[in-house]
Amino acid sequence: xxxxxxNPRYQVTQFGKPVTLSCSQTLNHNVxxxxxxxxxxxxxxxxxxxxxxxxxxxxxxxxxxxxxPNTSFCFLDIRxxxxxxxxMYLCATSRDELAGVREQFFGPGTRLTVL
Amino acid sequence: GQNIxxxxxxxxxxxxxxxxxxxxxxxxxxxxxxxxxxxxxAPTFLSxxxxxxxxxxxxxxxxxxxxxxxxxxxxxxxQMKDSASYLCAxxxxxxxxxxxxxxxxxxxx
Numbered sequence: 001x002x003x004x005x006x007n008p009r010y011q012v013t014q015f016g017k018p019v020t021l022s023c024s025q026t027l028n029h030n031v032x033x034x035x036x037x038x039x040x041x042x043x044x045x046x047x048x049x050x051x052x053x054x055x056x057x058x059x060x061x062x063x064x065x066x067x068x069p070n071t072s073f074c075f076l077d078i079r080x081x082x083x084x085x086x087x088m089y090l091c092a093t094s095r096d097e098l099a100g101v102r103e104q105f106f107g108p109g110t111r112l113t114v115l
Numbered sequence: 116g117q118n119i120x121x122x123x124x125x126x127x128x129x130x131x132x133x134x135x136x137x138x139x140x141x142x143x144x145x146x147x148x149x150x151x152x153x154x155x156x157a158p159t160f161l162s163x164x165x166x167x168x169x170x171x172x173x174x175x176x177x178x179x180x181x182x183x184x185x186x187x188x189x190x191x192x193x194q195m196k197d198s199a200s201y202l203c204a205x206x207x208x209x210x211x212x213x214x215x216x217x218x219x220x221x222x223x224x
Contacts (some may be wrong), residue, residue, distance in 0.1 A: 040200075043214050078223065090157055102206065106158050
């Protein structure tokens with residue numbers, strides 16, 4: 001089945017220790033997104049890739065970086081995690097179309113704990 | 116600024132009907148989505164409205180009024196498994212999703 005996969009599902013890191021979260025998709029979608037979601041809050045868009053074009057949200061901290069080496073994979077790097085970065089990180093994909101529903105398909109998420 | 120408003124929490128009884136409202140103010144409009152999110156899981160797509168009116172899909176229906184900046188999600192014949200958060204999201208003029216904080220729906224037997 002075509003899907004969005006995130007690894008790991010649960011990640012524990014120490015304050016200040018770099019961590020990388022990964023996302024892969026078999027949907028062949030050209031747009032990929034990274035969201036941060038804290039409990040009982042709306043998902044917050046960190047950045048997205050339109051093909052290889054990287055789009056950073058204005059309020060995304062420099063501590064967050066991303067890489068998309070090919071269509072299928074996307075990585076989120078947190079260079080120096082702080083306690084406030086503990087959250088669920090959601091990867092999503094969509095197909096850019098001029099018409100039709102641009103539904104976003106979500107992976108299961110990675111829950112990050114910072115000790 | 117862009118804003119999506121929906122109630123924080125609602126409670127309903129198994130077998131009943133519940134309506135979750137969403138109002139929005141966004142820069143441009145390219146459709147409104149409803150997603151369901153169970154605790155600790157990712158959002159899953161429920162519905163998409165871009166034209167005014169009611170879209171029905173099984174037990175779930177979604178309504179849109181663009182002139183009023185208003186939508187609702189109607190859930191019929193509620194089941195315990197419908198306990199979840201329901202997120203309203205609007206696609207703006209840049210085709211980015213603006214998300215509401217979600218409505219936590221609690222179903223009681």
